[in-house]
Amino acid sequence: MPDILPLPFKNRIRNLLHNSSAHPGLIFERYFPCWEGETKIEKAKPSSEAYKEFLNCYGKKKTKVEKLLKNINHRLNNLVNAYNGKELVFESVERIAIGLGIEHPTENGFLLDRTCGVPYIPGAAIKGVCRAYAKLLGKEAHITDLLGREEPSHQQGDIIFLPAYPEEVPGLILDVITNHHQDYYTREPQERKFRLDINKGNYPLPMDIEIPVPVFHLALKEGVKFYFRLISISGNQENLQRVGSLLAEALEYLKIGAKTSVGYGGMKIVSKRPEMAWEVEPVKGVIQTFISYSHEDKEKVLEFIATAAPYGVSPWRDEDGLMPHLGEELWEKIDQAIEKENVVAVSLFLSENSVASEEVLREIEFTHRLKKHIIPILLEKTEEVNSFLEKYLKLERGYYLRVEESLAPQKWADTLLNQARVKSATEVVFYLGHREAVISAKIPEKWQNMPAIVLRNSEYWLNPFGKEGQDWNPKSEEDYQKYEDGFRFLRVSLDGVKRLYLCGYTPLGIAGMIGKYWDRATGIKLITWNSYTGEEWSVGRTPPEGWVEEKSKHLQVLAEERLNKSEQIVICHFANNDRGKTQYKKALKWIEENLPVGKVFCFGYPAKITGEMAEEVAKECSGTFIWAKEKFLPEEIHWFSDLPMALMPLVTYLTRAVGKIIFYDEHKERHIYIKAFEKH
Incomplete structure (x- = not known):
C-alpha cells in the first residue's frame, strides 16, 4: 500500500509507534526514522544513527513479541505433527542477512515477519538453496520428485517447505558494506570522474583515489537457532529424510541469504542429521x-x-x-x-x-x-x-x-x-x-x-x-x-x-519417433539393440554431410522416377536385394495413387548391416535428406523405408535442420502406408 500520510503526521505516528507495542516489522517497513524534522519533504540519507535508533526500538520491543513467536512455532509444530512431517533445527554459525534486496529507504531492506516482527527465512528461499545445491552438483534430476520441476512442465514436488522461524527472538546488529570504487561501478565509462584518456584506447580502471562510501544494513547475529519444517504431500517418510539430508548439505556448503561469499549465511544442523542420502538409485x-x-x-x-x-x-x-x-x-x-x-x-x-x-x-x-x-x-x-x-x-x-x-x-x-x-x-x-x-x-x-x-x-x-x-x-x-x-x-x-x-x-514409424524426440541436439546418446546379430548399434553426435554418390560406401541409387511437375520429393531407403526392390515397387504404386509428388529417389542400403558399419549407413541415409534439400529446395520431403528397426531411430537421431520430413509407415496386413510422424 502506498504511503499517503503527510510527512509531519508520519513523524508523529512514528514517535507514537516507538512508545507502543507495535512490532518492529511495521516500524522498519513504514516508519523508519530517516527524516530530518517534521517540515522537510526531502528525507536525509539514512545513517548509522537512524539504524541505532531503530535497533534501540527493536530491543525495547523484543520481549513483547516473544509470546507471538512462541505461538507461531507452536502452530507450525502442530501442523507438522498433523501431517507426519519433519522438523530440523539449525544454528547459524555466521551472521545472516535476509531480504537485503527488498525496497527500503536505507537501500538495503531486511525481512521481518509481518505478524510479529521477528526475522525469519521464507520457505521459497529454503527450497531455492536446495535446488541450487543439487543443480550445482549436476544432480537436479535426483530431486524432481521432491522439489518439482520449474521448466518446462511446472511439475509440483512432493515436499512443502514451511518458513523457518527462530527458536527465540534473535538479536540484530548493524553491519556495513563499503564500496571503494563507487564511481567505477555505478557510472558509464564516459561519465566517470576518475578515468584515463579513453580516446587513446585506455579503458577506465578503478582508481584508489576514490572516497569509500559506507552503506549500512541489518544482520542477524550468529548463534541463532531456527526450526526448519517439512511436510510430504504423499506422506512419504523417505522423501522427508532425503530432503533433510539435502538441506543439511546445502546450508553447510551454499549457505543461505545474501553475501554468502564473504562470510554470511553459514548454518549447521543441531538436531539429528538424516542418515539417508538424498541422491537415489533407480529401480532395476x-x-x-x-x-x-x-x-x-x-x-x-x-x-x-x-x-x-x-x-x-x-x-x-x-x-x-x-x-x-x-x-x-x-x-x-x-x-x-x-x-x-x-x-x-x-x-x-x-x-x-x-x-x-x-x-x-x-x-x-x-x-x-x-x-x-x-x-x-x-x-x-x-x-x-x-x-x-x-x-x-x-x-x-x-x-x-x-x-x-x-x-x-x-x-x-x-x-x-x-x-x-x-x-x-x-x-x-x-x-x-x-x-x-x-x-x-x-x-x-x-x-x-x-x-x-x-x-x-x-x-x-x-x-x-x-x-x-x-x-x-x-x-x-x-x-x-x-x-x-x-x-x-x-x-x-x-x-x-x-x-x-x-x-x-x-513399427518403423514408432521407432523413428524416438530419434525425433531424442535427437543429437539433446546431447543424449542413443543405443539400439539388433536382435538378429546380438549387437549394440549407436552413432556419434557429429552432423552428417550431404550424400555424394562418388563418395558413398553403402548406398546406391536403385531408381529415379519423375511422376509430375510437383516440387515435392520422395526419398526411399530399401534393402539392395530382391525383397527390397519388391518393397519399393509396392511403395511406388501407393505413392502414384495417393501423393502429388514430383521426383522419387530410391536408395538401396546393404542387405546385411553389421555393427561396424551401422553408423556409416545411418549417416549416409541421413545425408540423402541434406542432398535433396540442397539440390531441389523442396517444401517437404516424403520418406518411405524398410530400414532395420535398430537403424531407424539412429537415422532420425542424426537428421536435423533439413526442413519438413514426413515418414509413411507400412501396414503390412492392409498393404497400405500410413502417415506416422513429421520431423522438422
Missing part, C-alpha cells in the same frame, strides 16, 4: 505396478490401462500372463508380486464393488507394511468410495486419480516413474513391444541392471488374460499420434537421461 528391471481391482470392474480397468500404455504403464502379470483380481485365492502369488522391487506401487481401482470387498483391506494393510506406494484410482466417486478413502487411505486420499480426467493416464505414469526413481536415472531402457507376440519383455542381459520402461500398443492390454500375444499395428494416423503423445511426455519426464537404450519389435 521392468517398471511395473500391481493392479488391484474387482472382477466386476474388469472392463473399465482394462480400458484405462490401455489409455496409459503409450506412457509406459506396465501392469504386473503372473507366469500365466494373468492379472489376479480381488477375491481370487492367489494371496501367496500376490504377496510375492508386491514384494518385488520393480513392482513400485499398487494401483488400487476403487468402486462400490471393490470397497465392499474385505480382500482390498488385506492388500492395503500388506502394502503399507511393505512401505510400498498406493495409487488410488477412482472408477466412480460415490459416498461409499469417499468414506473408504477417508477411513483407510488417509495418507493417499489427497492425490487420488479419477479415470474420467483427461490427464489421468499421464499422472499415473508420472507417479510410477517417481516411485521407481527413474527420473534420476542417467541410463534408461525402452522396450518397444508394439509388434511383439509375447507377454514378457525381452531385455538384453547386459541391459537388465537398468530401469526399463515397457511401451505397448494400447489394444494389447484390452485382452490381458490370454497367454498368447498378437501382432498389433497402428491402424491410422490417430493411432500413431497416441504413441507420439507418449514419447512427448517421456521426453519431458526423463530429462536427466544421458543414454537411452532401445530394444524390442515395433
